[in-house]
Amino acid sequence: xxxxxxxxxxxxxxxxxxxxxxxxxxxDQLRKPTPRAKKPANGGKxxxxxxxKAAAGDGPAKPEKPADEGIYAGARMKATEAQLxxxxxxxxxxxxxxxxxxxxxxxxxxxxxxxxxxxxxxxxGSGKSTTLVLRVVFMLCHMGVAPERxxxxxxxxxxxxxxxxxLLKVLAFWQFPFDAAQxxxxxxxxxxxxxxxxxxxxxxxxxxxxxxxxxxxxxxxxLLAGRLRPAQQRLLQQAYQDCYxxxxxxxxxxxxxxxxxxxxxxxxxxxxxxxxxxLDGFKxxxxxxxxxxxxxxxxxxxxxxxxxxxxxxxKPRALACSARERTFVEALAQFWKHFEALLQQQGLMTFNxxxxxxxxxLAKGNGLPGEALAPFCHLLIDEFQDISPxxxxxxQALHRGLARQGEAVSLMAIGDDWQSIYGWRGxxxxxxxxFDRHFPSKGKTKKSTVLTLETNYRSxxxxxxxxxxxxxxxxxxxxxxxxxxxxxQPGDHGVKLVSRFDLKTCxxxxxxxxxxxxxxxxxxxxxxxxxxxxxxRRNEPLRQIQAQLDPALPVRAYSxxxxxGLQAEVAIIVDDCAPPEKHPLRNxxxxxxxxxxxxxxxxxxDESLRLAYVAITRGVSRVIWYSNKxxxxxxxxxxxxxxx
Numbered sequence: 001x002x003x004x005x006x007x008x009x010x011x012x013x014x015x016x017x018x019x020x021x022x023x024x025x026x027x028d029q030l031r032k033p034t035p036r037a038k039k040p041a042n043g044g045k046x047x048x049x050x051x052x053k054a055a056a057g058d059g060p061a062k063p064e065k066p067a068d069e070g071i072y073a074g075a076r077m078k079a080t081e082a083q084l085x086x087x088x089x090x091x092x093x094x095x096x097x098x099x100x101x102x103x104x105x106x107x108x109x110x111x112x113x114x115x116x117x118x119x120x121x122x123x124x125g126s127g128k129s130t131t132l133v134l135r136v137v138f139m140l141c142h143m144g145v146a147p148e149r150x151x152x153x154x155x156x157x158x159x160x161x162x163x164x165x166x167l168l169k170v171l172a173f174w175q176f177p178f179d180a181a182q183x184x185x186x187x188x189x190x191x192x193x194x195x196x197x198x199x200x201x202x203x204x205x206x207x208x209x210x211x212x213x214x215x216x217x218x219x220x221x222x223l224l225a226g227r228l229r230p231a232q233q234r235l236l237q238q239a240y241q242d243c244y245x246x247x248x249x250x251x252x253x254x255x256x257x258x259x260x261x262x263x264x265x266x267x268x269x270x271x272x273x274x275x276x277x278x279l280d281g282f283k284x285x286x287x288x289x290x291x292x293x294x295x296x297x298x299x300x301x302x303x304x305x306x307x308x309x310x311x312x313x314x315k316p317r318a319l320a321c322s323a324r325e326r327t328f329v330e331a332l333a334q335f336w337k338h339f340e341a342l343l344q345q346q347g348l349m350t351f352n353x354x355x356x357x358x359x360x361x362l363a364k365g366n367g368l369p370g371e372a373l374a375p376f377c378h379l380l381i382d383e384f385q386d387i388s389p390x391x392x393x394x395x396q397a398l399h400r401g402l403a404r405q406g407e408a409v410s411l412m413a414i415g416d417d418w419q420s421i422y423g424w425r426g427x428x429x430x431x432x433x434x435f436d437r438h439f440p441s442k443g444k445t446k447k448s449t450v451l452t453l454e455t456n457y458r459s460x461x462x463x464x465x466x467x468x469x470x471x472x473x474x475x476x477x478x479x480x481x482x483x484x485x486x487x488x489q490p491g492d493h494g495v496k497l498v499s500r501f502d503l504k505t506c507x508x509x510x511x512x513x514x515x516x517x518x519x520x521x522x523x524x525x526x527x528x529x530x531x532x533x534x535x536x537r538r539n540e541p542l543r544q545i546q547a548q549l550d551p552a553l554p555v556r557a558y559s560x561x562x563x564x565g566l567q568a569e570v571a572i573i574v575d576d577c578a579p580p581e582k583h584p585l586r587n588x589x590x591x592x593x594x595x596x597x598x599x600x601x602x603x604x605x606d607e608s609l610r611l612a613y614v615a616i617t618r619g620v621s622r623v624i625w626y627s628n629k630x631x632x633x634x635x636x637x638x639x640x641x642x643x644x
Contacts, residue, residue: 071399073408074443076114083142084112090141090174091134099173100130106453107131111138115449116410117441119384119432123416123482124467124617125458125567132382132414133166136186139378141174151375152187155383157220159565160187163382184218185375190391191219191351193376198354200372201361205349208232222351228295235346237279239339240294244277246338253331254293257282257324284328286583297332298339303586305352306426307593308389311336314592321588328585355394362397365404373398377407384415388426389595392438399439411439413448417478418471419614421561423600423607430596433478457485458567460621462494467616469640470633474606476598491520492621497637501626503541503574510574510626511548517570517622518553524569528620533568535560535615537575545574560615571619577612577632580604609633 088108095102103111107127110120111134122128136152139145152167154160164183171178188196195218198205209222212231228236243250251274255262258280266272281290284300291299301311316329343349349357362368376398381387399409417429431438436447456464461484471477503510514532521531534557536542542557549555558566560575586600596603612633616623627634 070440070442070446071396071403071409072117072411072439072441074441074445075116077116077143077408077410079112079114079143087112087138087142094170094173097173099170100134101127103131103134104455106451106455107134109451110412110414110453111135113412113449113451116408117439117448118412118451119435119448120412120414120451120453121416121478121480122414122453123456123480124419124614125456126453126482127455127457128382128414128453129163129166131453132380133163133170135380135412136167137170137174137176140171140178141176145378147178147182147186149374150186150378151193151380153190153193153379153381154187155189155221155386155565157189157192157218159382160189160192163187189219189221191221194351194354194358194394195219196375197358197372198349200369202349202354202357205354206347208235208343208348208350211235211348219351228298233295235342235348236294236298236339237292239342240292240297240335241277242342243335243338245274247334250331250334253327253334254278256327257293257331284325284583284585286581286586293331294335296328297335300328300585301332301336302350302352303426304589305356306388306390307428307589308393308595309589309593310356312340319588319592321584325585325588352390355390359394359397362394362401365401368401368405370405373402373405373407376409377402378410380412380414382414384413385417385420385429385432386415386422386427387431388428389431389593390426392431392595396438413439418610419564421564421607421611421614423603428596428598428603430476430598433476452480454481454483455485456482456617458620459617460484460486460488460492460494462488462492463616463619463621463623466494466623466637466640467613470609470612470616470636473636474609475602476606486620489524489621493623495616495623495625495637497634498624498626499628499630499634499638501574501628503544506626507545507548510545513624514545514549514555514572515553517572517624518555520622521554521569528567528569530554530556530566530568531570532556533558533563533566533571533618535563535571535573535575535618537561537611541574560611563618564614567618567620569620570622570624571615573615573623573625574627575612575615575625576627576629577608577634578629579632580608609636 091100091103091111094100104127110118110131113135120128122131132152136150139150140147152163154163164180164187167187168178168180168183195207207219209232210219212229244254251263254260254277258278260278260280263272263275277293279292282293282296283290284296287296287299304311304314311333314329314333316326316333319326319329321329340353343353379395379399395411399411402409413432413435415429415432417432420427420429420432439448440446441448459467464482464484468482501510514534517532521527531554534542534545534555536557537560539559542559546555546557556566556568560573580601582601583604590596590598590600590603598606609632616625625634625637630638
């Protein structure tokens with residue numbers, strides 16, 4: 001019976017051997033995430049879709065099973081008691097000198113950890129950045145790891161710059177020779193790290209994502225990128241026009257999608273006259289705004305690649321979706337061939353294509369230069385909850401390649417599924433919660449060491465409890481808690497909800513409230529260095545409010561996505577918490593990828609609540625939430641009696 005189940009799973013979900021291994025061991029998994037419901041919203045549908053794929057012969061090719069599935073050694077990394085004691089003593093001296101804050105017991109467990117595979121759930125405000133820096137210091141200064149064999153990966157160039165600054169400061173106290181150039185090599189984004197390998201293994205390509213970017217330098221994380229720049233749009237439009245002119249089936253699908261009449265048949269004996277491709281806006285169900293078709297293709301293709309689907313290998317018949325969505329995918333696949341050909345002609349490559357190709361090169365493992373891979377022997381990855389399946393596949397190939405060369409590799413992944421907010425770009429907290437499926441260890445347990453940083457050093461307890469309350473509706477999350485370190489003072493409060501708020505008519509009173517909060521923080525002793533954060537899911541409300549504020553006021557305005565990692569004494573949120581629309585195409589893609597237990601719709605429902613949690617936990621001693629409609633997280637807060 002069990003063997004039959006294994007064969008069925010291998011047949012229907014053959015994405016990675018790690019995933020299959022975990023399915024075989026799921027019964028004895030020691031630290032299993034706690035879903036709210038027994039079954040995800042699309043559990044049965046995903047399996048049915050897999051059955052249809054197999055019957056039609058359209059499923060992804062089954063990967064070859066490696067001889068040894070485990071990547072990470074079962075034995076602990078070498079560190080003597082003398083080294084551990086030396087680190088503790090030097091940290092005590094650094095604390096006395098005001099260089100660092102004294103680590104807690106849970107932070108010491110991360111700093112001195114010896115497991116080659118470690119997963120750390122680090123809650124909001126848990127001091128993970130300082131702890132991460134001290135972990136690097138311990139590895140370099142006391143364990144004897146060479147700087148050129150260690151890489152720290154952070155989310156954006158901005159967060160990397162902050163970590164580099166901290167690292168240089170602390171290493172200077174240790175009197176360890178380490179300069180700014182070494183810091184830039186050591187601390188990078190995923191895309192910057194990928195770029196260094198692309199120079200060595202892919203011929204140093206030019207990047208489509210950097211077209212028309214005057215400030216292009218070190219590769220940054222494109223998750224925070226805005227609209228396409230003109231040069232990118234021109235190239236996409238050219239590929240669209242080329243495909244439209246060359247392919248009658250594509251023209252038919254374009255007209256079908258846009259609701260346009262078919263092109264008239266040419267007169268007898270006359271060649272067909274092909275006009276310019278239509279640029280009407282198109283909005284797939286579930287998206288917010290219409291886009292020209294070529295841009296809609298690019299957005300959805302990027303999502304497909306992020307969740308581990310190769311556009312050039314995708315069979316639209318394999319997707320469990322409507323005829324309209326299938327027509328869109330068929331047209332997208334035709335367009336993508338022309339787009340990739342145009343990129344090749346111009347010597348360009350996308351970030352996603354580079355991750356894919358590097359994964360293939362690393363998997364083959366023939367003649368890989370050891371010096372190019374050496375910096376990735378020891379990886380410490382921050383914000384792991386926002387990782388995508390594509391990055392998982394790249395990391396797997398990278399560390400397997402090093403392991404084949406006889407290198408002892410280690411991975412420390414730090415994240416918080418409660419703060420995962422980039423699912424709309426292909427990221428998923430499921431990959432962090434199902435970590436052992438994707439990053440298998442050798443030895444008896446084949447499990448990662450799991451640590452938790454529970455203490456929150458940022459926010460008072462009422463804010464933490466309100467933030468956790470909005471997470472109660474999340475269907476799939478890690479069971480954990482948080483403890484407030486900061487004591488309350490008179491006037492502190494959790495979320496104060498102001499409902500029936502209309503920005504057009506109530507803007508003057510909001511401006512007065514912001515001014516009052518700035519005055520409150522100015523009168524407060526030991527206040528946070530950032531007095532007020534103004535947050536919204538969208539940028540437009542922020543622009544309207546800022547236009548009415550005195551520029552001298554100590555107010556910083558950010559979208560909630562960009563505010564992650566920031567804090568202020570008072571957080572003011574202006575958001576209606578609108579529920580996400582259903583997205584049938586991405587539901588089908590989620591099921592097809594084989595990486596997820598959730599449907600995309602459920603993932604986005606969960607993410608809307610996690611986004612609210614991130615916004616709330618930016619506040620130190622006060623949070624004020626302005627909302628017109630009582631829905632989503634706002635409804636949860638209203639039920640808790642926070643309505644003003």
